[in-house]
Each structure stands twice: as C-alpha cells, then as structure tokens.
Amino acid sequence: MRFITPMSLALVLALTGGAVSAPALAAKKEEKKAGPKLNLSPDVIKSLQAAQQASDKQDFAAAKAALADADTKAKSNDDKYQIGAIKLNTSIVSKDAALQGEALNQMLDSGLTPPEQAGQFNAIVADQAVQAKNFDVAIQRAEASLAAGYKPEAVNPTLAQAYFGKAGTTNTAAEPGRGYTVKGLAALKAAADATKASGQQVPAQWYQIGVGRAEAAKLPDVTDWAKMAYEAQPSGENLRTLVRLFQRANPTISNRENLDVLRLLGASDGLVIAADYTEYAEMASKTGIYGEVKSVIDKGRSKGVLNASQGADLYQPAVARIAGDKSSLGSAEADAQKAANGKIAAATADAYLGYGDYAKAVAMFEVAKQKGGVDADEVNTRIGIAKMLGGDVTGAKAAFSAVQGGARKQIAGLWLSYLSTKGA
Numbered sequence: 001m002r003f004i005t006p007m008s009l010a011l012v013l014a015l016t017g018g019a020v021s022a023p024a025l026a027a028k029k030e031e032k033k034a035g036p037k038l039n040l041s042p043d044v045i046k047s048l049q050a051a052q053q054a055s056d057k058q059d060f061a062a063a064k065a066a067l068a069d070a071d072t073k074a075k076s077n078d079d080k081y082q083i084g085a086i087k088l089n090t091s092i093v094s095k096d097a098a099l100q101g102e103a104l105n106q107m108l109d110s111g112l113t114p115p116e117q118a119g120q121f122n123a124i125v126a127d128q129a130v131q132a133k134n135f136d137v138a139i140q141r142a143e144a145s146l147a148a149g150y151k152p153e154a155v156n157p158t159l160a161q162a163y164f165g166k167a168g169t170t171n172t173a174a175e176p177g178r179g180y181t182v183k184g185l186a187a188l189k190a191a192a193d194a195t196k197a198s199g200q201q202v203p204a205q206w207y208q209i210g211v212g213r214a215e216a217a218k219l220p221d222v223t224d225w226a227k228m229a230y231e232a233q234p235s236g237e238n239l240r241t242l243v244r245l246f247q248r249a250n251p252t253i254s255n256r257e258n259l260d261v262l263r264l265l266g267a268s269d270g271l272v273i274a275a276d277y278t279e280y281a282e283m284a285s286k287t288g289i290y291g292e293v294k295s296v297i298d299k300g301r302s303k304g305v306l307n308a309s310q311g312a313d314l315y316q317p318a319v320a321r322i323a324g325d326k327s328s329l330g331s332a333e334a335d336a337q338k339a340a341n342g343k344i345a346a347a348t349a350d351a352y353l354g355y356g357d358y359a360k361a362v363a364m365f366e367v368a369k370q371k372g373g374v375d376a377d378e379v380n381t382r383i384g385i386a387k388m389l390g391g392d393v394t395g396a397k398a399a400f401s402a403v404q405g406g407a408r409k410q411i412a413g414l415w416l417s418y419l420s421t422k423g424a
Helices: 042-056 060-073 077-094 098-108 115-131 135-147 154-168 177-197 205-216 222-232 235-248 255-267 274-287 290-302 314-326 329-338 343-354 358-371 376-389 393-401 406-419
Strands: none
Touching: 042 060, 042 077, 060 077, 077 098, 098 115, 098 235, 115 135, 115 154, 135 154, 135 406, 154 177, 154 205, 177 205, 205 222, 222 235, 222 406, 235 255, 235 406, 255 274, 255 376, 255 406, 274 290, 290 314, 290 343, 314 329, 329 358, 343 358, 343 376, 358 376, 376 393, 376 406, 393 406
C-alpha cells in the first residue's frame, strides 16, 4: 500500500489483492449412526439403492442419474435428507464438489441435519457459495454455522469475504457498499481474534486487506487497521501507511513536526518513492538543517529512487551552505552555554542531528531543556530521535515517553510503535 504523493496523500489499494483465506473445510462421509431416524418412501428407497450400487462400482454417472430420479420421487423431508446423505457420500468418493454442495444444501434445507454436523455443513456450503460469488447464500450459511458454534476462526473469514463481495470494489464509500464493508471488517476482526484464541498466527495479509477496505470506504477505523497491520508485520511500508494516515488526519502540523514524522520513514526504510525523499528534504531545508537535506537526497540517489536532477533545487543550496554552517557550530555551542534560554542550544542541536553527530545533538538538547524557553515536547522528541539513531533504544523510548501532548504526542507514539519492534 503506497501513497502516490505527499500532496494528496492518496492510497493506492488493491481491493482484490488477496483472499481472506481460512483453513480448508471438508465434509466427512455421512454415516447412518450420525443421522436421524427416517421414514422413507418405498420408491425413494429403490432409487437410493440403485444409486448406492452404482457408486460402489464407481459408475458415478449412473449413480447421479439414480439420485436425480430419487429427487423426483421425494415426498418428505425424510426423503430429502436421505437423498442428500447418499449424494454426499457419492460426491466424496467421486470428488465432485458441485454434487457435494447440492447434497449439503439438500440435507440442511430438510431441517433434519444433526446439530453436531450443521455447523460444519453450513461452513462448507458458505465457502462454496463465496467461490461461486453467491454472496447472499454465503452470508446466510456462514451466520448459521457460527450460530451452531462451529469454528469461528474458519467461518469468519468466509463471512468477511462474502460481505466484501457484496460491497464490491467501486464506490464503496457510499451505501450500500459502505455498510457491507463495515460488516465485513467486523467479521474479519472476529476472524483474527478467534485465530489468536485458537493459538494460530493471524495472516498479516488480513490486516492489510482491512486497511484497503476501510480506506476505500472512507471509514475512520482505517488507522486501527493500519496499526494492526504494522504490529503483525512491522515493515517500513506498513509503518509508512501509518505515517501517511497521521499526516492526512493532521494537515495543519508544522514543518518541524512534519520533519520528525518523515525522519521516522527514513529510519524505518519507509521512504519508497521519489516524492518521499523530496518531501523529507524540503522539510529539512525549510527548517535550516542543511546536512540532512544532503544526506536524504544522497540516500535517494544511491537507492536509484532519485535521479541527478530530482531534488537539485534543494540539494545545491544546502551543499553550498554546509561548510559555513559546520564551522559555526563550535561558537554556537559556546553561545548556547552563556545564553539566558535554550533556543541557541536547541538550534545547535538540530544542526548536529542533521549532520549525524548524535552524541553532541543529545548533549545540546539537554542544555536546551535545562535552560528552558523552548518547546519541551519538540526537544524530547528530538532527543528520542538522536538517541535512537545513535543506538540507545532504551534512552530513546524514555525520551519519547516524556512527550506530553498535541500532535507531538502522536508523533512520539509513532516512534514508540517503531521502537517496540526493534529486535523483534
């Protein structure tokens, strides 16, 4: 899932990018002891005997013909149930999926399926209905299976797919697609919870499907799905989705706040397209951190994402100022120690951070905190960034945890989410 540009923050999401697959279901051969006591019509018995004999000889065409004949003679639910049972056995031996679906539906519709089998039978029929794109039947059968207490970790993925099928892939932000998407996401979340409860690992793809569906339907819980996707698979791209959702939800954040968000993409390998690198360089340029402008564009070029001309309008002016900027840092440190407040110290620390001198950056940020007169949340955020980039993960977590409010707290939360995966 990639955002096209930082301007529109539009998600590229493939709604058909994967099925919500669940453990395979298979009906077992119907046995007499499992069925109800039946009172069958004599003519039906004769046809079923013929079907059974043909099936035993593996003459499945004759068996199906005899079963079709039995259907024409059925007078009661007892007859229909037993015909379905023989169909089921024949379908399993002949590996005939269509006949199996017909058999199970016939047994279920008779109302005589034993409760201990109703859940599994409904689950199988629901799955087959999804494959056939008969989503209404799939929903009905999946809900009946769940009501019978059958494996929710196996049935809920089918129910989710059925609702997503009803929602379609176009105009899902409007009704009825939006409502079906909400129901599908609820089923998908139930599937994940049941899978965890059964001791199995939830496929990371489920959460990515959740992100795609929630985004397409413009649902507010897209961020929750993005968080779950990142926790399930802490990749740079999944973190990138979280970051872009944060930016979209907070369009008025300052350039300095946005820089610290983009730094997270840089640290996590979440810079993917050219616009990611140039946006990052632009924020660093606007806040006067020339060393970082150069380093991020160099990184984009080394990865082959940026060509020599992309970002040149930011790169050349920054490179021209680096030598003078670096030469001023020694005197800036001295001035910071004598200053009445921490503003010079914070600006000096910013420069050191941009040049990759993380130890000096942390030291100067601490001076800025001590002297005061600065944005404590910003300083703590940047102490966290400098410590993390310098290899002090524990210290970074403590610094980010000290951030108190506003957009800065959310930014720190994104960094903490990333740090929670370090070494995982």
